[in-house]
Amino acid sequence: MTTPFVHLRVHSEFSLVDGLIRLKPLIKAAVEQGTPALALTDEANLFALVKYYTGAQGAGLKPLIGSDLWLANPHDEEHPYRLTLLAMDATGYRNLTELISRGWVEGQRQGRALLERSWVMAQSEGLIALSGGREGDIGRHLLSDHHAEARALLDEWNAAFPGRYYLELTRTGRALEEECVHLSVDLAVETQTPVVATNDVRFLEREDFWAHETRVAIGEGKALDDPRRERHYTEEQYLKTPEEMAELFSDIPEALENSVMIAARCNVDVRLGEIFLPEYGIPEGMTQEEFFRKISHDGLTERLDFLYPAERYPRDGAEYAEIDARYRKRLDFELDIILQMGFPGYFLIVMDFIQWAKDNDVPVGPGRGSGAGSLVAYAQKITDLDPLEYDLLFERFLNPERVSMPDFDVDFCMEKRDRVIEYVAERYGRNAVSQIVTFGTMAAKAVVRDVARAQGKPYSLGDKLSKLIPFEVGMTLGKAIEDEPQLKEFLEADEEAQEIWEMALKLEGITRGTGKHAGGVVIAPTKLTDFSPLLCDEDGSGLRVQYDKNDIEDAGLVKFDFLGLRTLTIIDWAVEMVDKVRAARGEEPLNIDAIPLDDVPTFDMLKKAETTAVFQLESRGMKELIKRLLPDSLEDMIALVALFRPGPLQSGMVDDFINRKHGRAEISYPHPDYQHELLKPVLEPTYGIILYQEQVMQIAQVMAGYSLGQADMLRRAMGKKKPEEMAKQRAGFMEGCAENGIDKDLAGNIFDLVEKFAGYGFNKSHSAAYALVSYQTAWLKAHYPGPFMAAVLSTEMDNLDKVVPLIEECRSLGLTVTPPNVNVGGYKFTVDAEGRVIYGLGAIRGVGEGPIGAIVEAREAEGDFRDLFDFCRRVDPQRMNKRTLEALIRAGALDNLGPSRAVLAASLDDALKAAAQSQTNQNLGMMDMFGEAFANEPDDDAADAYADYRRVRDWSDKERLAGEKDTLGLYLTGHPIDEYEHELSRFVSTRIVDLKPSREPQRVAGLVVGFAP
Missing domain, CATH: 1.10.10.1600 (Bacterial DNA polymerase III alpha subunit, thumb domain)
Structure with a gap:
């Protein structure tokens, strides 16, 4: 018969630095040992609770929920006390989660969560406490010969945990452990306090000791043999069997029996699998369903007014009536399913924060993932792509035949995303919102x-x-x-x-x-x-x-x-600059969501594969695909996103798609040898190729009579490729086709083809949403290249490897890129009135946000800077030092303040002295008759501020370019190789960037600027 014992103190790998046990082997070992229960007590966390709870219950092991915690030591901050808490019931579980949270939020020191003793005592209900043995407060006092203090502490603990506080005994061979056991037992007898045995388990088997020590040493950043490394553990701290524990504590059998009694007292039912949504405020007098249906239908009306304007589609005409009926039917279908599945609250919350974002100038993506297939989401302005126009399926997002939470992935501008999270925290309560x-x-x-x-x-x-x-x-x-x-x-x-x-x-x-x-x-x-x-x-x-x-x-x-x-973020910044250009022309601001989706200049640019910086279309491989495909519609762009993946590229699907599009191969639905007229409407947008997951679903619907919910289950099964499940699905498909009078052989061949391509199929909803973003960036590049490229450069200014080719792209677009300019723009790249791209001040090495902020503030306060003396006088010297000024000069940011960079550099010291003197005079109240602090800088517009410096030697081209290279990371106003251009042109046949596959020898030349390992 197995000796009764339950391990109540076990650390898994989720204790991060002092546990090595993986959960599945732990559960297996506990079951094999015949123990009825086991407590997982990771340090100050419940990271593993859900995995452990479900795994243990599934194996017939009672999971006990607890945590090892550290109590602040008022006598020695470096050595806190140990305490283990175990939850007995739902109240104890909540108190445990709150105490752990408080330890991290309020008591954290050097990455460790510390609790105050008073916190624990105030939230002791539903909890059992183990004293921590030699590491606990009582154990430490006993070992340091402070018996009276230990007794007083125990009285306090027993008062806070009546009948629920246990003196913990361990025998793992650590220093002072046995002495602590004897002292604790004496105190227990004296005070009638129960004792309990634990093994402070850190690894599964004795042989794992050195692996655990290695893990600890890695966490501490020390070597195993480092004499300064404390040795906290022994090879005895493994998951001992009940028999081993019985032998170890044969002299204190009640310590074993109490472990079983504690396990029996702990009965926490963790509610898993239920869904708890926050409440969305519904207007008084309406039910949630009524409100949900109303805002959806109202939103659809707004969408239809935009898609089908009344001047072209009279509202009393038959054409619009048919359109309206088609959309309303789909909307009501979706609404019924959402309400039936209990998810209207989820939609309302997502709608709420997306609407707030749009109302507060936070750019939101048109959609991502399968959510773009929902018309309800489109009506509620959660997504911005019409699912009926692009044949996107709701069931791909929310399947009524497979209940799972809807999942909207929402893209926000990176710069402003945190504002939306902040809004949600304010709206729903800061104690109810967090990240994961x-x-x-x-x-x-x-x-x-x-x-x-x-x-x-x-x-x-x-x-x-x-x-x-x-x-x-x-x-x-x-x-x-x-x-x-x-x-x-x-x-x-x-x-x-x-x-x-x-x-x-x-x-x-x-x-x-x-x-x-x-x-x-x-x-x-x-x-x-x-x-x-x-x-x-x-x-x-x-x-x-x-x-x-x-x-x-x-x-x-x-x-x-x-x-x-x-x-x-790029689109947001670009549109901001575009609006300034349009305002100067007397035009309305640009609505990027209302641009035409069939713009000829945009597709002309795309066909030439001029897609550098265009979202998702900028890689070399994608450019090659574009040149072959020659996209001329948004449908083609949607296909591009789906085609440019390893599966389609390696399967021959891409070649077949391109050849069919350009008439070099016959379009069949789906194959020349076996096709069916029912498949033409499904496969026509992709020239008969099964490209999207949604097409797999539609094929099952039209041929075998599947509902789209059943068809989604088929799609999932084909993705998993389980033979038994596939045999079952094939039988169902064949049966459905037979009922529709479709030939058996044809049905079998089409099923085989669908199964083959299902592995390559892409989510069309996701592809369509991202293709729309791609199109918007392409449209901006085609119509407003300056603002667009300035915005792209601004997002990449910290990545020189990307800035250099982007500058080259600007030049290939005919854009002039000028050095940074303290009188134009600020931190980011921008465009001036002539359409030139002005280098961002933030891209200059050695010039941070502080100096740039000082420059912009001074310019906004008093206008453009006249010269270097004026600049130094007006810019806050607390945020601008000499080294920063030197970087600005070498980068060319002060070119418009003086005759040359050499002159600016020569006059810098005097300009700084004059500025300092001016500041001193101002501080002393020494003003001239016009109320200005007098200093030695030229003040008259007609005076030559640089008269004393014009004779300095001008910088050579090499010096000027070296300065740009040092501060900007690239050559902006020329290139060192320029002086050799005449000689090189006589024997160089092409530029490196223009090299193409050729059988003829090609001669190129260049300047080595670095070596890659």
């Missing part, structure tokens, strides 16, 4: 380097081993050794490398640290801690729930995606 945690793991390349460092191996060895691992997404150590023969040979030949490798295999994939989800935001109906503990950075920022994006939905919270898209 992510977990980083020890990946193949990094873990090898980390282990080498921890083992004290030479850096060169870890570096070489890491570099032999192929750089590929999802690469593992096991796959690396299969794919890379050199790696295998190196490991066989080097014993130290083999030691690194063996340890790295044990640590690979272990959770290493936390991060923040790129766009996920949780909005809870009540305070977040009713559902999950919180985590934050030490300064209080970066608040996030402790469940990741997969677990958060299981916990009942709904994730809303607030994604930052740089392209929307």
